[in-house]
Amino acid sequence: MTSTYRAWTLVKRAEGLPSSDLFELRDFESAPLADGEVRVRNEWLTVGPAMRVRMSAETRGYLAPYGLGDPIPGWAVGEVIESRSADFKPGDRAMHQFGMRDYGQGPASAFEKLPASGAPEHYLNAMGSTGFVAYYGLFEIAKAKAGETLFVSAAAGAVGSTAVQIGKAIGLRIVGSAGGSAKGERLKEIGADAVIDYKTPGSLEDKLAAAAPQGIDIYLDNVGGEHLDAALANANPNARFAISGMIGSYNQERASDTMHHLNRIVTQRITIQGYLPYADRADLLDAFRERMSAWIADGTVRPWQEVRDGLESVPQAIEDLFAGGFSGKPLIRLNTEDARP
Amino acid sequence: MTSTYRAWTLVKRAEGLPSSDLFELRDFESAPLADGEVRVRNEWLTVGPAMRVRMSAETRGYLAPYGLGDPIPGWAVGEVIESRSADFKPGDRAMHQFGMRDYGQGPASAFEKLPASGAPEHYLNAMGSTGFVAYYGLFEIAKAKAGETLFVSAAAGAVGSTAVQIGKAIGLRIVGSAGGSAKGERLKEIGADAVIDYKTPGSLEDKLAAAAPQGIDIYLDNVGGEHLDAALANANPNARFAISGMIGSYNQERASDTMHHLNRIVTQRITIQGYLPYADRADLLDAFRERMSAWIADGTVRPWQEVRDGLESVPQAIEDLFAGGFSGKPLIRLNTEDARP
CATH class of the missing domain: 3.40.50.720 (NAD(P)-binding Rossmann-like Domain)
Structure with missing residues (x-):
């Protein structure tokens, strides 16, 4: 069965500081879940400085420009609500790059399972x-x-x-x-x-x-x-x-x-x-996370974050990020009402 | 017995590109050779870009400014003409930093003995x-x-x-x-x-x-x-x-x-x-020289140099160096008449 999701899209290229009117929230349709795929209801999104590079028509960098009118990708964590992969079951928490939208869907290899305990949003910040x-x-x-x-x-x-x-x-x-x-x-x-x-x-x-x-x-x-x-x-x-x-x-x-x-x-x-x-040294991620989770557990590191609520808050969060308006990691917490099943 | 030497001195600070009129050739007197010292008649001098930094009043760098009116130091090779050190005897070739003058004198530790064979000027260039x-x-x-x-x-x-x-x-x-x-x-x-x-x-x-x-x-x-x-x-x-x-x-x-x-x-x-x-990795000098002397011997490296003659040519060589007027390493060959014993 097909399903819809809402995603932020870039509708014009940025020049100078990005403003919230560069973006539009649009409806998209997901194909029925294929074999090996999972579908996640996003709970936390984030925005970061590297997004700006991809808002230009040419990046000359390591990531391609966003396609105009396409769903913008981005880091997110959420709850698996449907799975056709042996690696995930409904209720699992997962991190992935199908962000800037309410639901993410794709092959299981594009999702990383997170521990059941602990704050999942830390994986968009100090643990990520x-x-x-x-x-x-x-x-x-x-x-x-x-x-x-x-x-x-x-x-x-x-x-x-x-x-x-x-x-x-x-x-x-x-x-x-x-x-x-x-x-x-x-x-x-x-x-x-x-x-x-x-x-x-x-x-x-x-x-x-x-x-x-x-x-x-x-x-x-x-x-x-x-x-x-x-x-x-x-x-x-x-x-x-x-x-x-x-x-x-x-x-x-x-x-x-x-x-x-x-x-x-x-x-x-x-x-x-x-x-x-x-991108380059994922081989060191496990060692890093082991050390960081110990630092968070003993209070050495207190992840510093500033939370905005609701999918609608994404464009303003992007504008504020580049204007220096955030302290710590910008996080967007999605509400149940953001998700239309 | 005291002796005299002629040395180039900086008489005013450089602003912008250095010109030959910043320098004056002056006579100085050497103290009698002390125990452990050697005296060398210089045969080859060189000039290099780092000299410019020291022509300013403040360097904020790793080398102090030249003193106005003092003999300018610089790399040179020459022949030992007098020695009160067991490490050197007259006729030895030595490299040192008492350059920009006809005679250099100082403690034996400030001189490096060069092989009797080969072109000593290469030590101011590819071998140096x-x-x-x-x-x-x-x-x-x-x-x-x-x-x-x-x-x-x-x-x-x-x-x-x-x-x-x-x-x-x-x-x-x-x-x-x-x-x-x-x-x-x-x-x-x-x-x-x-x-x-x-x-x-x-x-x-x-x-x-x-x-x-x-x-x-x-x-x-x-x-x-x-x-x-x-x-x-x-x-x-x-x-x-x-x-x-x-x-x-x-x-x-x-x-x-x-x-x-x-x-x-x-x-x-x-x-x-x-x-x-x-300055930092003199421990690798021997390995470098072994390899470079083999490259020079088999023609892999042909030291590229441009030679000017006579102590008087130093200021113009400095001016030309910064104007891009040299090909390869600038070398100044001193003549016997440059040396007043």
């Missing part, structure tokens, strides 16, 4: 690709050692807030950058030793010099631009920069960053490494 | 820090593998021309950037598969895309700026960038590079590493 980026950056790229100084951009964001808490647990001195004093206060509560407000007047370079007079050894970046330049200006010898995103350039058709300190790469022997661990 | 930068970048930083595509900036320069020849020997496809068709022709003779002339109209990004339609896997850079941006635009996944200098920013009090492709660091998972191997 977000937490893995923080973990991989600190341990595999930067090889962080107790006593070193860590600088984190977008520290009140999803990756950043996880990195601050892990960094604190392993004995790093931490400087976090965030916009506004409220985020800064919260950052200090979760372990940042010093905070930079990038929205106040003055150069980031000078603010970072004041917050880290001893220089920085590690930089976790998903912003780029002036933050990256400030990190270069304040890097100690043999500093390691782990770069997981450049949100600052996603909203430009042709990014243009004015850099004053690239020569420090040589004089300070800096290593700058781009990484996408969820 | 220049060749070591090319070797270390290709093998230790980039871990180059046959079949990969290498892009080299300043490919007709000292480091670049050595890298092109080593790269050819290990089976890389090589794209070199140089200014002017004469340098380009010579680059093809020594092994470059394709050549970019950065002086012709058009963007470097497009020129590199045309010269390396398959993208680049390795970038050896000592220029920075637009060359670095072009390399980012054309980098393959997991590309490695070995950065040994940024001559493009040395002549500016505050460098300002407009970069359009920094986000490629993430999407292509690029690693960018600054390195100064002569």
Whole structure:
């Protein structure tokens, strides 16, 4: 039997910061469940900075542009309501990329079964690709050692807030950058030793010099631009920069960053490494999750999230994300009334 | 007995491109040779891009500014004419950093004895820090593998021309950037598969895309700026960038590079590493020299050098170096008449 689902679609290409009117909620029809497929009622969705790249007509990147009018994919967790696979039964919780809609359907191999206990939404945050980026950056790229100084951009964001808490647990001195004093206060509560407000007047370079007079050894970046330049200006010898995103350039058709300190790469022997661990190093996911679930269990990491309710809230959440309006990981909780069986 | 020597001194700080009138040749007096010291008559001097950094009042880098009116240090090779050390006897050849002058004097530990046979000037070029930068970048930083595509900036320069020849020997496809068709022709003779002339109209990004339609896997850079941006635009996944200098920013009090492709660091998972191997990894020098001397002996590497004659030629050589006027390593050959015993 066919069934319908409601999904957000991109109806025009983004230019600059994405606004909520780029999206339309549309009805789609699912084919009857084929052999080996499962169908999930989504409970939690999330939005993230990498979405912006795919809103352009050309990405030149690692993911293709969204098709105009097609259901937008995205990470989600939900409850299996129908299964024609031996791997899933109704009632199981699963994570998948058929998000931005109320129901997801596809081959069982596209779904990952989650433990019955625990908060499933953590798999969209600290237990998922977000937490893995923080973990991989600190341990595999930067090889962080107790006593070193860590600088984190977008520290009140999803990756950043996880990195601050892990960094604190392993004995790093931490400087976090965030916009506004409220985020800064919260950052200090979760372990940042010093905070930079990038929205106040003055150069980031000078603010970072004041917050880290001893220089920085590690930089976790998903912003780029002036933050990256400030990190270069304040890097100690043999500093390691782990770069997981450049949100600052996603909203430009042709990014243009004015850099004053690239020569420090040589004089300070800096290593700058781009990484996408969820795509490239899934072999380390189990080890990561074992460690992260222990950190969450003992309170070392308290996943920092901001929840919006209802499928209708997706476009505004996207707009707010790029305007810096979220603290922690943006999550969208779907209500029973979002789901039309 | 005291003795005199003539040495080039910096008499005013450089702003922008250094010109020959920043320098004056002055007489200095050496103290009598102390116990454990040696005195060398210099035969070969060299000039290099890193000198520019030290001509400024503040370096913020790894080497201190030159003192105004002091003898400028620099790499040199020469013949020991007097020794109060058991490690050296008159007639030995030695390499040291008491260059930019006719005689060098200091503790024996500051001198390295060179083999009696072979061309001593190669130790200022392919057998010295220049060749070591090319070797270390290709093998230790980039871990180059046959079949990969290498892009080299300043490919007709000292480091670049050595890298092109080593790269050819290990089976890389090589794209070199140089200014002017004469340098380009010579680059093809020594092994470059394709050549970019950065002086012709058009963007470097497009020129590199045309010269390396398959993208680049390795970038050896000592220029920075637009060359670095072009390399980012054309980098393959997991590309490695070995950065040994940024001559493009040395002549500016505050460098300002407009970069359009920094986000490629993430999407292509690029690693960018600054390195100064002569300072940091002297433990690998012997292995490097063993390999390089074999390459020179069998003709794999023909050290590319451009020789000027006489101590008086130093300031013009510095001016020409930064104007792109040299092919290969700039060497200054001192004549017997340069030396006043």
